[in-house]
Amino acid sequence: MPTLGSWGRYPHHPQTPHSVGWPFEIGNAFSRIQGAGVASTLGYGCGRSYGDSCLAQSDHVIALAGMDRVIAADWQTGVVTVQAGVTLDGLIRIALPNGWFLPVTPGTKFVTLGGAVANDVHGKNHHVMGTFGRHVRRIVLHRSDKGVCDCSPAENEELFNATVGGLGLTGIILAVELQLRAVRSSDIEQTCIKFGDLDEFFALSSQQDSKYEYTVSWVDCLAGGKSAGRGHYIGGNHSAAGELKVADGHAKRMPVDPPFSLVNTLTLKAFNALYYQRQVRKVVETRVSYDPFFYPLDKLLLWNRMYGKAGFQQYQCVIPPESGRDAVAAILRETSINGAGSFLAVLKQCADIKSPGLLSFPKAGVSLALDFAQRDALNTRLFARLDALVHEAGGRLYPAKDAHMSAHHFQSAYPAWARLESLRDPLLMSRFWRRVTS
Amino acid sequence: MSKKNVLIIGASSGIAEAVARRYAEQGSNFVLVARSQAKLDVIAADLIARGAKGVQTRLWEGHDTASLPEIAGFAWSALGTVDLALIAHGTLPDQPRAQRDLAYALEQFRTNGESAVACMLALAGHFEAQGNGVLAVIGSVAGDRGRGSNYVYGAAKAAVDALASGLRAQLFKKGVHVLTIKPGFVATPMTAELDLPAALTATPDRVAADIQRAVDARCNVLYTPWFWTWIMRIIRFLPTAIFKRLSL
Numbered sequence: 001m002p003t004l005g006s007w008g009r010y011p012h013h014p015q016t017p018h019s020v021g022w023p024f025e026i027g028n029a030f031s032r033i034q035g036a037g038v039a040s041t042l043g044y045g046c047g048r049s050y051g052d053s054c055l056a057q058s059d060h061v062i063a064l065a066g067m068d069r070v071i072a073a074d075w076q077t078g079v080v081t082v083q084a085g086v087t088l089d090g091l092i093r094i095a096l097p098n099g100w101f102l103p104v105t106p107g108t109k110f111v112t113l114g115g116a117v118a119n120d121v122h123g124k125n126h127h128v129m130g131t132f133g134r135h136v137r138r139i140v141l142h143r144s145d146k147g148v149c150d151c152s153p154a155e156n157e158e159l160f161n162a163t164v165g166g167l168g169l170t171g172i173i174l175a176v177e178l179q180l181r182a183v184r185s186s187d188i189e190q191t192c193i194k195f196g197d198l199d200e201f202f203a204l205s206s207q208q209d210s211k212y213e214y215t216v217s218w219v220d221c222l223a224g225g226k227s228a229g230r231g232h233y234i235g236g237n238h239s240a241a242g243e244l245k246v247a248d249g250h251a252k253r254m255p256v257d258p259p260f261s262l263v264n265t266l267t268l269k270a271f272n273a274l275y276y277q278r279q280v281r282k283v284v285e286t287r288v289s290y291d292p293f294f295y296p297l298d299k300l301l302l303w304n305r306m307y308g309k310a311g312f313q314q315y316q317c318v319i320p321p322e323s324g325r326d327a328v329a330a331i332l333r334e335t336s337i338n339g340a341g342s343f344l345a346v347l348k349q350c351a352d353i354k355s356p357g358l359l360s361f362p363k364a365g366v367s368l369a370l371d372f373a374q375r376d377a378l379n380t381r382l383f384a385r386l387d388a389l390v391h392e393a394g395g396r397l398y399p400a401k402d403a404h405m406s407a408h409h410f411q412s413a414y415p416a417w418a419r420l421e422s423l424r425d426p427l428l429m430s431r432f433w434r435r436v437t438s
Numbered sequence: 439m440s441k442k443n444v445l446i447i448g449a450s451s452g453i454a455e456a457v458a459r460r461y462a463e464q465g466s467n468f469v470l471v472a473r474s475q476a477k478l479d480v481i482a483a484d485l486i487a488r489g490a491k492g493v494q495t496r497l498w499e500g501h502d503t504a505s506l507p508e509i510a511g512f513a514w515s516a517l518g519t520v521d522l523a524l525i526a527h528g529t530l531p532d533q534p535r536a537q538r539d540l541a542y543a544l545e546q547f548r549t550n551g552e553s554a555v556a557c558m559l560a561l562a563g564h565f566e567a568q569g570n571g572v573l574a575v576i577g578s579v580a581g582d583r584g585r586g587s588n589y590v591y592g593a594a595k596a597a598v599d600a601l602a603s604g605l606r607a608q609l610f611k612k613g614v615h616v617l618t619i620k621p622g623f624v625a626t627p628m629t630a631e632l633d634l635p636a637a638l639t640a641t642p643d644r645v646a647a648d649i650q651r652a653v654d655a656r657c658n659v660l661y662t663p664w665f666w667t668w669i670m671r672i673i674r675f676l677p678t679a680i681f682k683r684l685s686l
């Protein structure tokens with residue numbers, strides 16, 4: 001039997017899949033799993049969650065990637081209803097030729113719609129469009145205790161709110177009705193601006209964010225001293241006219257697991273320096289296809305393998321505006337003191353746009369994401385210090401990327417967790433949820 | 439590549455669905471045949487959303503060979519001409535059970551061998567009268583040489599292979615093309631519980647892309663993905679004295 005895991009490959013708990021290709025087979029899957037004496041399970045899509053939020057406490061998951069059909073599509077209004085196993089990539093392929101695009105997209109297109117809802121994902125346009133869940137009109141759930149339930153802001157509202165960002169714990173998501181966003185072209189008008197330090201980033205962000213629907217910044221987290229916090233600010237808008245062309249499917253595949261992590265201090269220093277210097281001019285404007293703009297890492301399929309078998313952890317936090325600048329500076333300082341540079345350090349200003357989701361991650365402030373190759377002292381040393389900084393600054397961590405946060409930090413950052421717990425499907429339990437609620 | 443009139447028997451199989459999606463994007467018309475109306479309804483809605491011009495469905499049980507002439511008649515009257523007929527139904531037998539249980543073994547042989555052969559025979563006359571089109575059938579690399587680990591399935595697929603080969607020679611003279619598709623390991627619901635070697639396992643869409651190309655290029659026999667051509671060449675030419683000692 002093949003096994004499944006999470007994107008970061010840490011913690012390592014191989015999951016036994018029970019594949020379901022049709023919505024009416026879920027009930028049987030529940031009975032089969034219970035009949036086999038397994039106490040809990042969890043829906044599993046593409047396994048793009050980084051930590052343990054996609055791992056069942058029992059290590060038996062219901063694999064839903066085969067449920068990838070369109071149920072209905074209205075190309076006049078841009079409302080689509082799809083099975084939860086449809087990937088963002090699959091939906092773009094169908095919608096873009098008809099002039100529609102995802103209202104919100106994370107940095108990979110290889111997540112399922114069910115996963116996008118369960119994690120209430122956000123993207124480079126959070127400051128304009130908010131989270132994914134704001135554009136979801138209806139969710140069809142199959143609960144082990146109540147059967148199939150429709151929920152929307154008008155019907156079963158509490159269950160709807162709990163399911164958006166509910167980490168897949170409120171029932172198996174069967175289908176999602178989504179309002180797409182109209183586009184005139186598959187291209188993005190991109191502006192890339194170099195900045196020399198963190199203060200320059202915050203200044204740029206406050207001047208420029210209103211000009212672009214999409215903004216994100218990359219930071220050279222290995223640069224110290226005067227250039228600490230230097231990086232590139234990237235803004236983009238959909239082109240006003242042009243072709244509606246789906247990107248071709250060619251991607252390179254990381255072929256094998258290297259015997260050790262290819263991401264180490266040496267390669268990181270070289271990469272970061274090169275990446276920062278790739279652009280000589282201060283401001284560069286280009287027109288690019290949506291694919292490299294939104295999904296640069298998808299070009300290298302299975303890039304998580306770069307970190308070797310031990311895997312990696314991402315540290316993603318959001319810090320409120322009043323403490324954002326100092327907390328980010330302190331986090332970057334702490335990271336570089338530890339010599340634990342990150343391959344990708346991404347900064348993004350989030351706006352105060354409320355999501356229906358009870359446990360939605362983004363809130364007003366600055367979000368910072370860092371990747372670290374997995375090693376023994378990561379959780380006890382570096383992350384313990386970063387957690388203290390984030391907690392003190394009134395920030396919080398992103399469950400979809402987390403493999404370490406304490407129950408105390410989680411419960412104080414997400415006070416609505418108890419309401420989700422009361423609406424949880426009794427048969428569904430993830431390793432993440434057990435860790436942060438017990 | 440332009441829109442086509444497509445008949446698929448076994449339309450809810452993983453490979454068939456992936457093929458249908460590709461033709462749907464070109465605005466094709468379909469007659470889909472499978473044994474579950476609930477699945478047919480879901481697939482029909484999906485294909486329409488992906489661009490299919492029309493989809494008609496017919497229920498059919500794989501053992502019911504007697505109703506095949508009527509189903510073929512329905513397809514031709516619904517579509518006018520059939521540009522592509524794909525026979526894609528099948529099961530993956532539990533070989534150890536087939537070795538113990540004769541009735542089960544023969545039932546599996548009927549589903550994968552006899553019933554696919556019956557479909558080809560039932561469609562052949564219509565194609566012959568039409569004088570064009572492609573009749574494609576999903577065989578398997580397992581049909582190339584009976585292996586100790588799955589010879590019931592292999593024997594059924596070998597029957598499909600031999601019939602398709604003969605039919606190809608006969609229909610060629612009438613302007614009709616017969617394509618035998620031999621997939622290797624494909625990640626479909628049929629193989630979901632098997633521990634397939636990841637490097638050799640293809641997605642249904644990859645296989646569907648190869649099938650679409652092979653239909654357009656009027657290929658005779660398609661191994662998909664391509665490396666199975668070479669793997670099977672080696673397996674076919676291994677001397678029996680060696681082959682029977684291997685645990686394949």
